[in-house]
Amino acid sequence: DGGITQSPKYLFRKEGQNVTLSCEQNLNHDAMYWYRQDPGQGLRLIYYSQIVNDFQKGDIAEGYSVSREKKESFPLTVTSAQKNPTAFYLCASSIDRRSREQYFGPGTRLTVT
Amino acid sequence: AQKITQTQPGMFVQEKEAVTLDCTYDTSDQSYGLFWYKQPSSGEMIFLIYQGSYDEQNATEGRYSLNFQKARKSANLVISASQLGDSAMYFCAMREALLLSSGNTGKLIFGQGTTLQVKP
Numbered sequence: 001d002g003g004i005t006q007s008p009k010y011l012f013r014k015e016g017q018n019v020t021l022s023c024e025q026n027l028n029h030d031a032m033y034w035y036r037q038d039p040g041q042g043l044r045l046i047y048y049s050q051i052v053n054d055f056q057k058g059d060i061a062e063g064y065s066v067s068r069e070k071k072e073s074f075p076l077t078v079t080s081a082q083k084n085p086t087a088f089y090l091c092a093s094s095i096d097r098r099s100r101e102q103y104f105g106p107g108t109r110l111t112v113t
Numbered sequence: 114a115q116k117i118t119q120t121q122p123g124m125f126v127q128e129k130e131a132v133t134l135d136c137t138y139d140t141s142d143q144s145y146g147l148f149w150y151k152q153p154s155s156g157e158m159i160f161l162i163y164q165g166s167y168d169e170q171n172a173t174e175g176r177y178s179l180n181f182q183k184a185r186k187s188a189n190l191v192i193s194a195s196q197l198g199d200s201a202m203y204f205c206a207m208r209e210a211l212l213l214s215s216g217n218t219g220k221l222i223f224g225q226g227t228t229l230q231v232k233p
Contacts, residue, residue: 042204103160
């Protein structure tokens, strides 16, 4: 089955620790995106990548980092510099940046205490 | 700047009745796309329907239809014959300029969402 997987579904970390969220897709999509969702809010773009070995900052990139070494993988690292890291994180992909539809993964709920 | 506004934080509808979820948008682009997503309590984002800015007819997908009024910059979602499984949060989103350009990220801009509860 083709799709996007994110692991783990729930993640707990202590303040001051970096944590990496996984996002894998087997849809052969070029473009991948990371969004953050806070309770009762819409999604905001953290980082996006249009092709392997290239990525760009989104609207709220501070305190986050990404890599795109493989087409199917786009991991997001939440660093200790992110002041309010507790949130729901969604990864998405699309065929390319012009395509109509973005497919979303199931999300990872990160709690930092 | 592009912006999506959903003014209804929560809505109730009786099972089997129709409901309209409001969405207004602001953009200076001539070419754009409008989306509706459903987010159940599990968290995944489920694509429902799409309307392109140049599409002359309103989009329909099964029980979902999009009431697109370009001059008013509104893109309301209409769900007909509501079902209990329709209870979820609904997001309106816009994709920036569809024209091929170096600045086109393909990112989606989301509204705040509307929580819909279907009553039996």
